[in-house]
Amino acid sequence: MAAPNVYDSACSARDALELIASKWAMLILPALSRGPMRNSALLRKIGGISQKMLTQTLKDLERNGLVIRQDMQTVPPHVEYRLSALGNSLSEALITLDRWAERHSSDLDAARERFDADHRARTETA
Amino acid sequence: MAAPNVYDSACSARDALELIASKWAMLILPALSRGPMRNSALLRKIGGISQKMLTQTLKDLERNGLVIRQDMQTVPPHVEYRLSALGNSLSEALITLDRWAERHSSDLDAARERFDADHRARTETA
DNA sequence: GCAATTACGCACCTTTTGGTGCCTATAGGT
């Protein structure tokens, strides 16, 4: 079989990439890297996420073996989510990306302003 | 000012994260890491991308200072895209992710099969 | 005995994303 290649749209590595190329996955997995968390805790930690997206993304991550869901079978419900070994190995790479975003967000902001100013200037003189 | 934090939906680091949490950005930037490429070369290299998405993503990456667009001003058009220093630092992290996807895609596949089989079993016995 | 809590499922609706076909301009090949 051919070596997995993300540039091949028919390769399952591409599916894997699409799974992790989601802003919610990129926040949820790193959030779980310090230990298990409950639904409500994740909801509080991850600003702007809706209950629906959290549930949906967690289920998808669980389905792909990155997250383990532990239902305490109590009422009211108590469910904990934690990383699998696989999920943990991924979350390290994601944390790197998150930190990159934090470190360089101002660079991106500045570049965007320059680009837009430049673009405005061009259309004015055009 | 507060330190940039991707978990805060109002922080510009979140915008940065959303920019790079795109499957096309995660393929285009690494593709450019070995040197400049033309539109048509990228189109060939990145399986499944449409001309529209390539143009759109490249423009967005250029706007945010990650990619530099060099128009040779000839007819027929000759345009080259290359990474800025900023884009290069990001592409390293993205390459790590791409490689993770390639290395672990089969693990994800296996987990998905297990999950789905399990889920089918449960709904049958329910 | 009434309300709140918890972790969702479901249906409905809006917004965003992405695909496709058609257009441009000009040099070079046949």
Added chain:
DNA sequence: ACCTATAGGCACCAAAAGGTGCGTAATTGC
């Protein structure tokens, strides 16, 4: 004279992502 290659722009349409409100079940606190 005509077709091709090049790097897109633009408009229209289909599909997917995401938000919101409503319901559920039993136990604990008031």
